[in-house]
Amino acid sequence: MVSLAQRPLTSAETIGYGAIGLAAFLALWSALSLTGLVPRQFLPGPLEVVSRMVHLVGSPFAGATLPQHLASSFLRFAYGFALGAVVGIPLGLLMGWFRWLDDIVTPIFDGLRFIAPIAWVPFAALWFGTGVGGPILIIFAGAFPPCLINAYRGARFVSRPLIEAAQMLGTPSRRVITEVLLPASLPSIVAGLRVSAGLGWQSLIGAELIVASTGVGFMMVQAQLNISTATVMAGMLAIGLVGLLIDVGLRQVEGAVRRRRGLQ
Amino acid sequence: MIARRSIVGLGTIMVLVGCWYVLTSATGLVSPGRFPSPQDAWESAWQVTVTGYANGRLHEHILHSLKLIALGFLVAAGTGVPLGLLMGWSRRADAIISPIFLLIRPIPPLAWIPLAILWLGLGDAAKIMVIWFAAFVPSVINSYTGVRTIECYVVEAASMLGTPRWRFVLEVLVPAASPMIFTGLRLSLQASWTTLVAAELVGALYGLGRILNVAQQDIYPGMILVGMICVAILGWATTRLLAHAESLALPWLRTAEA
Numbered sequence: 078m079v080s081l082a083q084r085p086l087t088s089a090e091t092i093g094y095g096a097i098g099l100a101a102f103l104a105l106w107s108a109l110s111l112t113g114l115v116p117r118q119f120l121p122g123p124l125e126v127v128s129r130m131v132h133l134v135g136s137p138f139a140g141a142t143l144p145q146h147l148a149s150s151f152l153r154f155a156y157g158f159a160l161g162a163v164v165g166i167p168l169g170l171l172m173g174w175f176r177w178l179d180d181i182v183t184p185i186f187d188g189l190r191f192i193a194p195i196a197w198v199p200f201a202a203l204w205f206g207t208g209v210g211g212p213i214l215i216i217f218a219g220a221f222p223p224c225l226i227n228a229y230r231g232a233r234f235v236s237r238p239l240i241e242a243a244q245m246l247g248t249p250s251r252r253v254i255t256e257v258l259l260p261a262s263l264p265s266i267v268a269g270l271r272v273s274a275g276l277g278w279q280s281l282i283g284a285e286l287i288v289a290s291t292g293v294g295f296m297m298v299q300a301q302l303n304i305s306t307a308t309v310m311a312g313m314l315a316i317g318l319v320g321l322l323i324d325v326g327l328r329q330v331e332g333a334v335r336r337r338r339g340l341q
Numbered sequence: 342m343i344a345r346r347s348i349v350g351l352g353t354i355m356v357l358v359g360c361w362y363v364l365t366s367a368t369g370l371v372s373p374g375r376f377p378s379p380q381d382a383w384e385s386a387w388q389v390t391v392t393g394y395a396n397g398r399l400h401e402h403i404l405h406s407l408k409l410i411a412l413g414f415l416v417a418a419g420t421g422v423p424l425g426l427l428m429g430w431s432r433r434a435d436a437i438i439s440p441i442f443l444l445i446r447p448i449p450p451l452a453w454i455p456l457a458i459l460w461l462g463l464g465d466a467a468k469i470m471v472i473w474f475a476a477f478v479p480s481v482i483n484s485y486t487g488v489r490t491i492e493c494y495v496v497e498a499a500s501m502l503g504t505p506r507w508r509f510v511l512e513v514l515v516p517a518a519s520p521m522i523f524t525g526l527r528l529s530l531q532a533s534w535t536t537l538v539a540a541e542l543v544g545a546l547y548g549l550g551r552i553l554n555v556a557q558q559d560i561y562p563g564m565i566l567v568g569m570i571c572v573a574i575l576g577w578a579t580t581r582l583l584a585h586a587e588s589l590a591l592p593w594l595r596t597a598e599a
Contacts, residue, residue, distance in 0.1 A: 085432065086432050086433070086436055090436065091436045093436075094433060094436035094437045095436055095437065095439065095440040096440075097437055098436070098437035098438055098439075098440050098441050099440045099441060099444070101437075102441045102444075119459060119460060177349075180345070180346055180349035180350065180353075181349060181353050183346075183350070184349075184350035184351075184353050184354060185353060185354075185357070188354075188573065189573075191572075191573040191574075191576040191577045191580070192569055192572055192573045192576070193531075193534050193535040193538045193539075193572060193576065194535065195451070195535055195538050195539040195542065196538050196550075196553060196568070196569050196572045196573075197569075198542055198553070198557070199553050199554075199556060199557035199565040199568075200376075200562075200565055200569075202557060203375065203557070203560065203562065203565070204375060275449075278449060279449035279450065279451055279452075279535075280451075282449050282451045282452050283451040283454075283535075283539040283542075286451065286454055286455065286539070286543050287539070287542050287543055294452075297452070297455045298455055298543075300455065301455035301456075301458055301459050304459065306456070306459055309455045309456050309459060310456065312452070312455075313448050313452045313453070313456065314448075316448060316449060316452045317447035317448040317449075317452075318447070320447045320448075320449060321447040324447070
């Protein structure tokens with residue numbers, strides 16, 4: 078019997094199976110490291126990684142403690158992400174409204190889109206240095222496209238009657254954009270922001286691996302050079318956690334916007 | 342309408358190239374140490390194609406990067422799509438695997454690079470591992486969604502007609518989920534390129550990222566630009582190739598659009 082039409086699992090079953098899966102995963106990981114099948118230096122067990130992470134909170138590695146590294150990474154991310162949103166969203170809305178702007182920007186944008194954000198690293202380092210400016214450009218390169226695309230799509234799919242009503246009442250272009258297009262495309266924009274944040278965060282890590290001299294990515298590269306696998310894995314865990322927190326925060330915003338629109 | 346767009350687009354690009362020439366070669370407003378003039382870029386392209394740069398000539402770098410992309414992408418698609426189909430098909434498998442997935446997914450693929458280097462060194466294996474991690478997730482998620490959004494009556498009709506399990510998988514499940522599978526593969530391909538370039542920038546002996554890395558260290562803007570243009574062209578070409586494969590594999594969607 079084909080099981081697609083099967084009954085949903087009860088919540089007890091979901092939790093039970095989930096626990097089995099997680100337990101199997103952690104057990105396999107611990108077993109590989111504890112039995113020495115994989116040398117401990119290259120695969121520390123889960124507990125070791127967590128204790129290493131706790132240790133890093135208090136004592137510095139590569140010039141700063143883990144929270145300090147995370148803080149400098151997050152600051153860069155916040156600048157780059159804000160820049161992407163501040164440039165991308167208005168440009169997307171304007172492109173959705175003015176055809177000539179759309180015609181001019183789209184070919185440039187389509188050309189640039191195929192350059193992986195991380196390929197901007199050499200120019201970023203050359204133009205803005207490796208401190209704050211360079212990484213910001215790379216985060217911007219990752220976070221900008223989804224902001225622009227979603228604002229543009231949101232503006233293009235605003236229902237015609239709304240725009241026609243506004244025009245019939247003699248609303249000037251500027252007010253149509255701020256008072257009709259922007260509110261109407263807000264759900265799409267917020268969805269774009271979530272994608273942006275994910276790509277921006279990932280670009281930041283890439284940038285820090287290559288050029289920066291502070292931040293979690295830098296800490297991981299130093300740990301890799303010192304063959305401290307536990308520190309590398311603690312860094313991955315920290316990056317994952319912060320990325321998750323950013324996503325959860327933006328998901329709250331998205332939910333709030335959608336609820337106000339009565340979309341859910 | 343398309344004609345108007347291409348005319349404006351062509352005009353824009355010509356104006357940009359014109360600005361590029363005026364700002365760099367003609368007036369020198371942008372110094373050649375910041376951004377190359379068209380002539381610098383041309384000379385860099387010539388140098389890397391004919392005499393070679395960063396351990397190899399351009400076609401060797403390109404072939405090396407393409408090989409890694411192809412291997413990593415195929416491994417990721419070959420493991421990710423079946424896993425996604427399985428998770429979509431069996432709620433039990435879904436319940437077992439999802440939590441592990443939730444644990445690993447928030448870690449950006451690029452964060453695996455130091456670990457991959459620790460485990461596998463600077464060679465090809467580390468790059469394939471990182472590409473695999475990057476490309477695996479979109480394949481799984483979209484295949485999963487593809488199965489989950491199959492209409493219930495299709496499944497019921499197939500089981501009512503007594504379709505054996507393997508025929509159900511081959512003739513109902515996979516075709517019905519395939520538009521989503523291809524969406525996932527497209528995202529996987531993009532992720533593959535990003536990760537490969539990053540991994541090669543961190544450390545490699547050949548490849549486009551290697552060109553970029555050496556050019557950065559040599560402060561050679563012309564070569565940086567050539568490397569970036571190559572990345573863009575290859576990214577575009579592989580995406581087109583995948584779109585072509587999609588239209589060959591899913592002929593019924595083409596007729597529906599026409």
